[in-house]
Amino acid sequence: MTTLIPAPKAVRAHPPHQPGRRETVHKWRRRFPLLPALIFTVVVTQLPFVATLIISTLQWNILKPGERHFTGLSNYAFVFTDERLRTAVLNTIVLTASVVSISMVLGLGLALLLDRRFPGRGLARTLLITPFLVMPVAAALLWKHAIYNPDYGLLNGTLNALYRLFGAENGPTIDWVSNSAMPAVVVALVWQWTPFMMLILLAGLQAQPGDVLEAARVDGASAMATFRFITLPHLRQYIELGVLLGTIYVVQTFDAVFTITQGGPGSQTTNLPYEIYLTMFRKYEYGEAAAAGVVVVIGSIVVATFALRTIASLFREEVSR
Amino acid sequence: MTIRKITHAGRSTRAVLAAVAAGSMLAACSGAGGSSSGGGGESINVLMVGNPQMEDIAKLTKDTFTKDTGIKVNFTILPENELRDKVTQDIATQAGQYDVATIGAYEVPIWHKNDWLHELSSYAGKDSAFDEADLLKPMVQSLSGDDGKLYALPFYGESSMLMYNKEVMAEKGITVPEKPTWQQVADIAAKVDGARPGMKGICLRGLAGWGELGAPLTTVVNTFGGTWFTKDWKAQVNSAEFKKATNFYVDLVRKHGEVGAPQAGFTECLNALSQGKVAMWYDATSAAGSLEDPKSSKIAGKVGYAYAPVDKTDSSGWLWTWAWAMPKTTKKADAASKFMLWASGKDYEKLVGEKLGWSRVPAGKRASTYELPEYQKAASAFGDITLKSIEQANPTDPGVQPRPTVGVQFVAVPEFQDLGTKVTQEISAAIAGKTSVDKALDKGQKLAEETAKTYQ
Numbered sequence: 001m002t003t004l005i006p007a008p009k010a011v012r013a014h015p016p017h018q019p020g021r022r023e024t025v026h027k028w029r030r031r032f033p034l035l036p037a038l039i040f041t042v043v044v045t046q047l048p049f050v051a052t053l054i055i056s057t058l059q060w061n062i063l064k065p066g067e068r069h070f071t072g073l074s075n076y077a078f079v080f081t082d083e084r085l086r087t088a089v090l091n092t093i094v095l096t097a098s099v100v101s102i103s104m105v106l107g108l109g110l111a112l113l114l115d116r117r118f119p120g121r122g123l124a125r126t127l128l129i130t131p132f133l134v135m136p137v138a139a140a141l142l143w144k145h146a147i148y149n150p151d152y153g154l155l156n157g158t159l160n161a162l163y164r165l166f167g168a169e170n171g172p173t174i175d176w177v178s179n180s181a182m183p184a185v186v187v188a189l190v191w192q193w194t195p196f197m198m199l200i201l202l203a204g205l206q207a208q209p210g211d212v213l214e215a216a217r218v219d220g221a222s223a224m225a226t227f228r229f230i231t232l233p234h235l236r237q238y239i240e241l242g243v244l245l246g247t248i249y250v251v252q253t254f255d256a257v258f259t260i261t262q263g264g265p266g267s268q269t270t271n272l273p274y275e276i277y278l279t280m281f282r283k284y285e286y287g288e289a290a291a292a293g294v295v296v297v298i299g300s301i302v303v304a305t306f307a308l309r310t311i312a313s314l315f316r317e318e319v320s321r
Numbered sequence: 322m323t324i325r326k327i328t329h330a331g332r333s334t335r336a337v338l339a340a341v342a343a344g345s346m347l348a349a350c351s352g353a354g355g356s357s358s359g360g361g362g363e364s365i366n367v368l369m370v371g372n373p374q375m376e377d378i379a380k381l382t383k384d385t386f387t388k389d390t391g392i393k394v395n396f397t398i399l400p401e402n403e404l405r406d407k408v409t410q411d412i413a414t415q416a417g418q419y420d421v422a423t424i425g426a427y428e429v430p431i432w433h434k435n436d437w438l439h440e441l442s443s444y445a446g447k448d449s450a451f452d453e454a455d456l457l458k459p460m461v462q463s464l465s466g467d468d469g470k471l472y473a474l475p476f477y478g479e480s481s482m483l484m485y486n487k488e489v490m491a492e493k494g495i496t497v498p499e500k501p502t503w504q505q506v507a508d509i510a511a512k513v514d515g516a517r518p519g520m521k522g523i524c525l526r527g528l529a530g531w532g533e534l535g536a537p538l539t540t541v542v543n544t545f546g547g548t549w550f551t552k553d554w555k556a557q558v559n560s561a562e563f564k565k566a567t568n569f570y571v572d573l574v575r576k577h578g579e580v581g582a583p584q585a586g587f588t589e590c591l592n593a594l595s596q597g598k599v600a601m602w603y604d605a606t607s608a609a610g611s612l613e614d615p616k617s618s619k620i621a622g623k624v625g626y627a628y629a630p631v632d633k634t635d636s637s638g639w640l641w642t643w644a645w646a647m648p649k650t651t652k653k654a655d656a657a658s659k660f661m662l663w664a665s666g667k668d669y670e671k672l673v674g675e676k677l678g679w680s681r682v683p684a685g686k687r688a689s690t691y692e693l694p695e696y697q698k699a700a701s702a703f704g705d706i707t708l709k710s711i712e713q714a715n716p717t718d719p720g721v722q723p724r725p726t727v728g729v730q731f732v733a734v735p736e737f738q739d740l741g742t743k744v745t746q747e748i749s750a751a752i753a754g755k756t757s758v759d760k761a762l763d764k765g766q767k768l769a770e771e772t773a774k775t776y777q
Contacts, residue, residue: 062413063735065435084743150581151598170518178583178753264529265583266750266761281406283739284413 049297056290063284075291085292087267088275089299092251094182095271096303099189099253100246104239106190107197112227114198115205125202132195140259143188148176148260181261181269188256193249197242204238205231240312244304251300272296363656364393365420368408370643371398373610374477374683375423377673378664385672386663392656401532412437417650420657424646426463426716429473430726430733432646433466439647442470444658451662455687459640459714463727473644474665478685479607480638480710481540482703483627486620489516489600497601503541503569503630506601510577513600522577524599525570528586529749531731531741536639537603538748539730540629542566543720544637549732549740549769552723554776556769558744559762566632568758571751583753595620603630605641606710609703610680626703628710633721639730640714642686670696685711725776736772743768 059071079085114125131139147154150173163171177184208231216226254273257263263270263278270278272292280289369375379396387393397419399407408422412432424432432438445453453461456475464473483506485497493513498505510522526534542548547562557563574582579593587604591611594602595618602608615621629638645661647654663669667689670682679699684690684707691697691708700707719729726733731741747761 061735062409063431063435065413065437144584173519173580175581175583175753178581178755262529262584264746264749265753265755266747268750268755270746278739278742281402282742284409284735 052290052293055286056294058287058290060286061284062286071287075287076295078288079291079295084267084270085272085275088270088272091182091267091269092271092273092296092299093303095186095189095253095269096247096250098186099193099250100243102186103190103193103246104197104242106194107199107242108201108235108239110194110198111201111205114202128198129195131191132193132199134192136192136255137259139192140188140256143184143191143256144177144260148184150175177261178265181265185253185256185260185269188260189250189253193246197246200238200242200245201235204235208234236312240308244308247304248300251296251303272299362387362391362393363653364395365653365656365660366395366397366418367421367660368397368399368404368411368419369423370401370404372401372643373681374643377677377681377683378476378669381672381676386660390656390659390663392659394660412648412650415650417648417652419648420651420653421645421647421661423476423643424473425644426640426642427728427731427733427737429464429644429646430466430728431735433472437649438472439649439651439654440466440468440470440472441474441647441658441661444662445471445474448662450668451666452689455667455689457686457688457708457711459711459716460642460644460686463640463642463716464644473646474661475642475644475686476665477607477683478640478642478711479605480640480685480707480714481537481604481629482606482638482706482710483601483603483630484594484608484612485601485625485627486594486597486599487623487625488620489513489520490625492516497625497627500628501630503544503632506603506630507569507573507577510573510601514577516600517597520597521579521593521599522601523573524579524585524590524593524602524604525574525582526586526590526604527574527578527582527749527752528584528589529742529746530586531738531745533586534745534749535741536641536730538567538570538745540637540639540719541570541632543729544630544632544634545569546633546721548720548722548724549737550725550773552725554725554773556766556773558769559759559766564758564762567748567751567762571748571758574752575754578752583749594624606638606685606703606707609700609707613680613702624702626706628706634719636710636713636715637719638710638714640711640716640728641730674699734772734776736775740765740768740772 056075057070057072058068059074060068110128114121114128118124134142145153150156153176155176156171156174159174160171163169212230213226216230221229252273253271254277257269257271257274258277261269263274267275273296276289276292276296279285279292283289369378375398379398382394382396404423408419408424410416411418412422413435429438442453445451453471457478460475460478461471464471464475466472483497483501490497490509490513493516495509495512497509501509506523512522513520514522526537528534539549542563545562545566547560547564547566548557549563550556579585579590579599581589585593587608590599590602590604591608593599595612597619609624609626612618612624613621629636631637645664647657647661651657665686667687670684670687670690671693673682674693674695679693679695682690682696682699684696684700684704688708691704697704714729716727716729718724724732731737744761744765747756747764748758750756751758751761
């Protein structure tokens with residue numbers, strides 16, 4: 001008894017201190033074994049970024065030793081005023097927006113089809129996922145040589161076969177990559193990213209409660225109405241996730257641009273990663289490259305946030321209607 | 322001997338996170354150092370470009386050089402662009418990982434100015450078997466510093482020439498002159514265009530890049546009287562001569578050039594001519610070896626060769642060499658120099674000829690190569706024209722006016738890689754029909770003026 005009385009008093013007397021400290025000690029005891037991992041993570045992920053921030057304030061061309069010096073924010077000024085970089089930003093936005101939106105729409109369609117039961121569904125699903133598993137460089141090479149090549153590519157080959165079928169001697173020789181460079185890159189990327197969107201949306205569709213759909217059917221809702229008012233709002237989170245992840249990855253596209261078009265013709269398909277690559281490995285201007293890299297990171301965050309908000313508000317309207 | 326081949330994998334990560342990679346450069350500064358785990362004997366690290374001649378030396382070193390000297394050689398072989406990235410960073414950051422690296426005629430003067438390279442004349446002079454006097458003069462010029470000393474030893478050299486399908490010319494009754502003018506070439510291209518179903522008149526590089534489209538185009542600019550810069554660093558990219566040359570080049574490719582020209586580089590053109598898709602090709606003399614190989618070429622033995630076409634100058638071939646250089650950071654200068662002297666020597670050429678075949682000899686650097694009866698036989702169709710093209714190339718005065726730097730198809734300043742890449746991007750767009758030559762060159766002029774500011 002006597003021992004019990006002072007204890008609550010003491011607790012009441014120092015409410016924020018005693019248990020807090022004990023808890024902190026306890027917490028740290030639990031955290032301690034994780035600390036090395038945490039420190040390691042910080043070192044390998046955050047320190048390079050800090051280094052990048054520092055380098056972005058330097059005037060540093062490695063081909064001109066002895067001229068490295070602090071230059072403040074002038075590299076950023078260059079990034080924002082340089083015409084080529086502005087084009088690159090624009091191209092990055094066009095590329096990312098079109099790839100993400102087209103692959104999202106296609107992915108949604110495929111997911112809806114795959115959500116139904118049909119014989120051979122497992123096989124169809126595996127085949128549809130395959131493009132996403134191909135290495136980006138390999139995929140880009142495949143598109144450049146096997147499909148777009150004007151001499152021996154599949155597209156012109158098919159065209160020629162069709163022409164011959166109707167009696168012509170030879171079809172047209174279309175140089176796909178030079179004539180429509182941006183669409184060529186977009187199509188190759190859509191091919192890679194549609195399965196990703198499809199997978200996420202398929203997971204969403206299969207998580208849809210069956211009783212709600214059944215209730216809608218019993219109430220006499222049409223398939224279109226069920227999709228629009230029940231399935232689509234349910235998929236919202238999944239679409240958001242797909243757009244977010246897709247945007248983050250597609251903004252960084254390098255392989256397709258490097259392999260298929262080399263940023264050309266001119267700088268029509270030069271996106272930021274490729275422009276940064278040129279700055280780093282042709283111009284050897286490390287400061288400019290670092291500054292552009294920082295801008296890409298910030299840009300990715302902005303684009304992703306923006307995309308997310310647009311979609312969120314679209315759905316709010318949809319629900320309130 | 323270990324050969325570490327590094328492929329394209331990982332390029333995307335590196336390039337996309339280029340900025341982050343810059344951070345890791347700081348780590349590289351601490352100096353990784355070469356592994357010298359040879360069993361008693363010394364070992365050196367050699368970084369080289371992945372061309373066939375280099376693959377050959379990687380195969381031959383162990384049983385010859387290492388056997389004789391006890392020096393172990395660790396080769397790292399990389400594709401050209403990756404090699405430039407790696408060797409530039411290694412040397413610029415003084416990481417000192419490599420004792421020998423292959424670099425080209427473009428790098429030597431720039432790196433020499435940066436004091437990154439060991440002079441090699443003293444080593445070459447001491448070695449009587451090496452016979453420095455036998456090296457071709459343009460090679461020595463390209464690889465010397467302004468103090469007259471050698472800063473790299475040539476492994477093989479090349480110029481440029483016109484190659485054509487003799488059968489097609491014979492069918493059309495056309496004789497290609499031994500020293501054609503560009504106008505003659507354009508006329509022939511028009512005549513042979515469509516000589517066979519789908520066959521185009523000529524292949525000229527259209528792929529952006531200072532070492533791709535930039536190389537043949539600059540030789541055309543030179544012979545049409547143009548230049549990138551005047552002697553006192555006035556940019557000339559939109560001058561009348563430069564424009565005339567570029568318009569000529571772009572028109573010729575658009576009218577009678579290969580299909581997919583804006584994406585066609587050396588490899589694509591090599592395929593186009595050897596597979597019968599084009600009738601002519603203007604490019605590197607070193608392409609002849611591949612064109613004459615029946616395994617890969619449908620027209621082996623049927624290829625005609627002519628000198629680089631000209632307009633105002635007497636000759637117009639470019640000049641390139643892959644050469645061995647020793648970074649100043651090396652701690653094994655003696656072993657490294659022994660390797661370089663062996664690899665660039667006469668005996669090595671004979672070794673390749675005897676072991677691997679005479680057409681694979683790393684030629685184009687020594688006068689004596691062309692006197693070997695075995696080589697003369699193997700290269701009867703193109704050996705003579707290659708040698709004369711190299712001898713005629715004048716890296717100090719390749720056009721009609723004096724130049725600010727040494728170099729035929731490039732301007733030897735660090736900024737040129739970037740300038741050349743960007744300007745050829747615009748010209749490549751003109752070949753694709755997406756912009757006009759005038760607009761492309763006006764943009765190029767602005768970039769060139771920017772570059773010139775540093776030097777005026």
